[in-house]
Amino acid sequence: MSFTLSPDHEALRSAVREFAEAEIAPHAEEWDRDHHFPVHIVQEMGDLGLIGAIFDEEYGGGGGDFTSLCVAIEEVGRVDQSMGITLEAAVGLGINPIAEYGTPEQKAKWLPDLVAGRTMAAFGLTEPGGGSDAAGAIRTKAELDGDEWVINGSKAFITNSGTDITSVITAAALTDDDEISMIMVPAGNPGLTVEPGYNKLGWHASDTHGLVFEDCRVPADNLLGERGQGFHQFLATLDDGRIAIAALAVGLTQACLEQALEYAGTRQAFGRPVGSNQGIAFQLADLDVALESSRLLTYKAAALKDAGMPIKHAAARAKLHATETAVSATRVLTQVLGGYGFIEGGPATRFYRDAKILEIGEGTSEIQRLVLARGLGLPVL
Numbered sequence: 001m002s003f004t005l006s007p008d009h010e011a012l013r014s015a016v017r018e019f020a021e022a023e024i025a026p027h028a029e030e031w032d033r034d035h036h037f038p039v040h041i042v043q044e045m046g047d048l049g050l051i052g053a054i055f056d057e058e059y060g061g062g063g064g065d066f067t068s069l070c071v072a073i074e075e076v077g078r079v080d081q082s083m084g085i086t087l088e089a090a091v092g093l094g095i096n097p098i099a100e101y102g103t104p105e106q107k108a109k110w111l112p113d114l115v116a117g118r119t120m121a122a123f124g125l126t127e128p129g130g131g132s133d134a135a136g137a138i139r140t141k142a143e144l145d146g147d148e149w150v151i152n153g154s155k156a157f158i159t160n161s162g163t164d165i166t167s168v169i170t171a172a173a174l175t176d177d178d179e180i181s182m183i184m185v186p187a188g189n190p191g192l193t194v195e196p197g198y199n200k201l202g203w204h205a206s207d208t209h210g211l212v213f214e215d216c217r218v219p220a221d222n223l224l225g226e227r228g229q230g231f232h233q234f235l236a237t238l239d240d241g242r243i244a245i246a247a248l249a250v251g252l253t254q255a256c257l258e259q260a261l262e263y264a265g266t267r268q269a270f271g272r273p274v275g276s277n278q279g280i281a282f283q284l285a286d287l288d289v290a291l292e293s294s295r296l297l298t299y300k301a302a303a304l305k306d307a308g309m310p311i312k313h314a315a316a317r318a319k320l321h322a323t324e325t326a327v328s329a330t331r332v333l334t335q336v337l338g339g340y341g342f343i344e345g346g347p348a349t350r351f352y353r354d355a356k357i358l359e360i361g362e363g364t365s366e367i368q369r370l371v372l373a374r375g376l377g378l379p380v381l
């Protein structure tokens, strides 16, 4: 048993930290304020090999493990959660299902550009009628008409679906009454409308849109993998994604602890640093413990994934703990900063706004508890 990352993972961490601090951190406030999606960062993350880290070398990937992806997401997320989720969704939701379930022809067609960061893919599961009960809420239908699927329906909150470099959206659709399949819809396909971006509480520099399919026709070959496998495909995609979201949350908690420590050591009140008060110091001590437990749960889940072992329970544990810890961490940082923590322009307010979605996306905290309770054998509904 090892509780440390390998020298290769640590080297990757250093390289990503250097990149994130030089290329992302100085601009994060501006992108957040302007709701600007910096497409060049995606391309730089592609050039650095972060987007392709876990994919086959045959498609231009690095052939690395899932732990490497988590390290990269943690480090990008430490400076900017919007770019962290952009990376996480590009890989976990965009490329992963195609790499896992695509036919050789689909992989050859889409993966090289996606893996290089020249294009991005999105994953359309959630609908306006529901996300937690994704299977039960799917109303989007795809009917075969000759050698084409005709898709009708809509999707809500789809990350990376409307960028200038989005090339394909993999959408869940009913292909029969009780049959869910995933179908790949190229960006710009007639019958696909990308709605204007949402005005979100946080993740301002991340790209999120609703999608509408109206008699949207794509070739029958655009079925991802096998017909009727959509439920299995999206559940497995989400299990992986939950570990990656946990890594994003670890990055945020790490940033909050670092910034709170720095401020608590320098800000003076009553003639001494505010961190010399137990009321402040003990909050940071507790945060240190919570961060370490988030990190251990996250990298344990990633290690299980890399070992080819079952991950459902471990991914839910990691996601639940790491995301709830990140939300608490932003509250602690804001409190330690006092009035300055409430003023826009520094990272604290951005972190505070960005944190909440971690408890919602890719399965809410309630859904993680449901998965965990069921895993414990409880007959919970």
Ligand SMILES: Cc1cc2nc3c(=O)[nH]c(=O)nc-3n(C[C@H](O)[C@H](O)[C@H](O)COP(=O)(O)OP(=O)(O)OC[C@H]3O[C@@H](n4cnc5c(N)ncnc54)[C@H](O)[C@@H]3O)c2cc1C
Binding pocket: 089, 093, 122, 123, 124, 125, 126, 129, 130, 131, 132, 133, 156, 157, 158, 159, 160, 200, 203, 208, 357, 360, 361, 362, 363, 364, 365, 366, 367, 370, 381
């Ligand atoms: C910024 C953003 C980006 C997103 N990106 C994507 C994306 O790229 N692709 C995609 O497909 N989706 C995406 N989503 C959707 C996200 O995954 C869903 O919002 C999430 O799964 C919750 O679904 P919902 O919003 O429909 O809430 P609902 O399912 O309507 O849930 C509402 C509330 O009820 C609770 N609840 C529901 N069922 C139960 C239960 N059985 N027991 C206890 N409590 C329950 C939930 O936990 C929640 O608190 C994104 C969402 C956002 C906001």
